[in-house]
Amino acid sequence: MQSIFNESAYNEIKSRIDKLDENSKANWGKMDVGKMVWHCQGPFNIMLQKNDYGLKPNWLAKVFFKKSLYNDKTWSKGLPTAKFLKTKDKKDFNTEIIKLKALIDETYSHKEKEEWKPHPGFGYFTAQQWGQMQYKHLDHHFRQFGV
Template identity: 75%
Template sequence: MKSIFEEDTYNEIKERISNLDENTQAKWGKMNVGQMTWHCQGPFNIILGKDHYGMKPNWLAKVFFKKSLYNDKPWRKGLPTAKFLKTQEQKDFNTEKTKLEALLDEAYSQRDKTEWEPHPAFGYFTAQQWGQMQYKHLDHHLKQFGV
């Protein structure tokens, strides 16, 4: 599994994000491109310790879902979205894209960090798992929007 902490993968993701514009249409799902770029900021806010969105430890999530966050198996289209990462509000694409790029850059700048804060619901991840999880989430949504 690729990781955003690998230089080639980081650059690939940056390029794919740069290929989005305010007119990019989703191939599936309900989000528009502004909402998607806003949504993709959430996991970065978690990894960087900026927000835990009120999540609590969940042993069922750890047992049944944790590995699916960073393994090689792609997520299926139309998976339910956590409520705190959903919005019905219209989001300004350019603003949200800039914020997402800044969070990606900030996470990448910490790629050599060995100890990360635990995920509020899933517990501890290694640096490798955090990087893979971020890649998998971004890849899923960038494919959703055809980039």
């Protein structure tokens, strides 16, 4: 699995994100592009300790879902979205894309960091697992929007 900490994967993500615009349409799912870009900020906010969204340790998630966050298998279409990463509010694409790009860049700037704080819901991840999880989540949603 690619990692956001790998230079080629980082550059790929940056190239793909630049192909999105406010008129991009989803190939599946209910989110419009503004909501998707807002949604993609959540895992970065958790990783960078900007927001824990009130998450608590969840042993069921650790046992049954954690490994799927960073393994090599792509996520299927239509997976359920965690409540804290959903919004009914309209999100301005141009505002949200600037925020997401900044979070991606900030995360990549920490590519040499060895130890990260545990995820509030899933617990400990290695630096490699954090990087793979971020790449996998973005890849899933970029495929959703055809980029």
